Amino acid sequence: MANDTPSKVTSLDVARLAGVSQSAVSRVFTPGASASKRTVEKVRKAAEELGYRPNILARAMITGKSRIIGLVVAYLDNYFYPLAVERLSVELQKQGYHVLVFMASNTVGDVETVMQEILDYQVDGIVLASVSMSSVLAARCDDLGIPVVLFNRTQPDTRLASVTTDNVEGGRQIAHHLIAGGAQRVGYIAGFEGASTQIDREAGFLKGLAEAGASLQDRGVGNFLHDQARAAALEMFAGRDRPDAVFVCNDHMAFAVMDVLRGKLGLDVPGDVAVAGFDDVPISAWAAYDLTSFRQPLNAMVAATVETLMERIADDAVMPRKHKLSGQLIARGSTHPAKDTP
Structure with missing residues (x-):
């Protein structure tokens, strides 16, 4: 036959x-x-x-180079990350690399499993967007000669390069903006407690409040999740002695908070409560939200990430760098402008 x-x-x-x-x-x-x-x-x-x-994988076995970059992301429901994934993919493709996107949560076990899958593809480099890496995995990647860049996260591990906005300064500027607009009772809704972005933004916010002679009245935790941010807002603003201003650790949660304030509690933004977020995703500028937010320089962050990755792929003797880029406060209608001083 x-x-x-x-x-x-x-x-x-x-x-x-x-x-x-x-x-x-x-x-x-x-x-x-x-x-x-x-x-x-x-x-x-x-x-x-x-x-x-x-056959790309067969060629990788011969040359030792797969021309593949592993990109790990945890929060695609947050509007900031689909934009970041798209722009990172485009820029890496311009450099002649293919991008494999992997989803992970912030749990250590899940990241470990995903990282093993990535290493099985013999990737030339790894970008971790919104997730952290254990010291064991960092050591393994270092031993294998695979450079790792943290995007919108940072860790003290010197084997890991990172690219972030100056989150401390962003939180500080938001505090000054809210107090200058007349806020007297200030609240804060945190993201995932283990994330460097959350830690730094809150630290900057508390620093800014102290500089302005104010302090934090109330604190909730949204874990960067829409439903948990809604629950935190309901708890924080249901009482009579509610904050008159709130900084929410990112825009994705801030939208949920604004929906609760206006739709569930019948409060006016900013008349009853001024609201500020962080990231300045495109929806922040929509009339439905008109959200004051601290803008992350996404294009500059992507460029620094790709540049750092290419440098380390070309020469593994290049030391990992930690980039901290300047952002910009974008004041909109969800907060009050600065009150005139006598």
């Missing part, structure tokens, strides 16, 4: 049809390798005619 299974097309078949060497075919399909325009045209035409597709 005849075997009807078609034979697999190889790079040698493409080379014969195009009239070039097998190494020329390899160069055409290797990002960053040089080949003349005429050679590229002949090889691409022959490959299309034969239905040839290069």
Whole structure:
């Protein structure tokens, strides 16, 4: 009985049809390798005619380079991260890399499992967006020569590069803005307690309040989750002695808080409660929210992440750097402008 299974097309078949060497075919399909325009045209035409597709994983086993970057993210329901994933992917693709996106939670066990999957793909580098890494995993990646960049997170581990906004300064500026607008009873709704972004934003906020001669009246925890932020807002604002201003650790939670204030409790924003968030995602500017927020410089963060990753892939002797970029307070209608001083 005849075997009807078609034979697999190889790079040698493409080379014969195009009239070039097998190494020329390899160069055409290797990002960053040089080949003349005429050679590229002949090889691409022959490959299309034969239905040839290069085996990226097989090439990785030969060259030791997969041209794959593993991107781990935990909060895709937060509008900041889909934008970040899109822009990181585009910029890495411009550098000739493919991006594999993995979802993880902030639990140590889940991150460990996801990291093992990533390492199985023999990635050339890893970007962790919104998740942290254990010292054991950091050591393993370092031993394997796989550079890791934390995006919108930082850790003291010197083996890990990181790119963040100056979260402390952002929290500080928000505190000054709320007090300057006349706030007297100030609340804060925290994100995930173990996240460096949460820790730094709250530290900056408390510092700013102290500088303005004020203190925190009430604190809730939303864990960066919509439902938990709603619950925290209901608890914080249901009483008579409620705060007249609140800083919510990110915009995703701030939207939930504003919905509770206006839709559930019948309060006016900012008449009864001024609300500020952090990130300045596009929806913050929508008329439905008009949210005052501290803008993270997303494009600059992406550029620094890709630059750092490429540097370390090219030369593993390059020391990991921790970038802290300046953000900008964007004042909108959810807070009061500064009151005139006598």
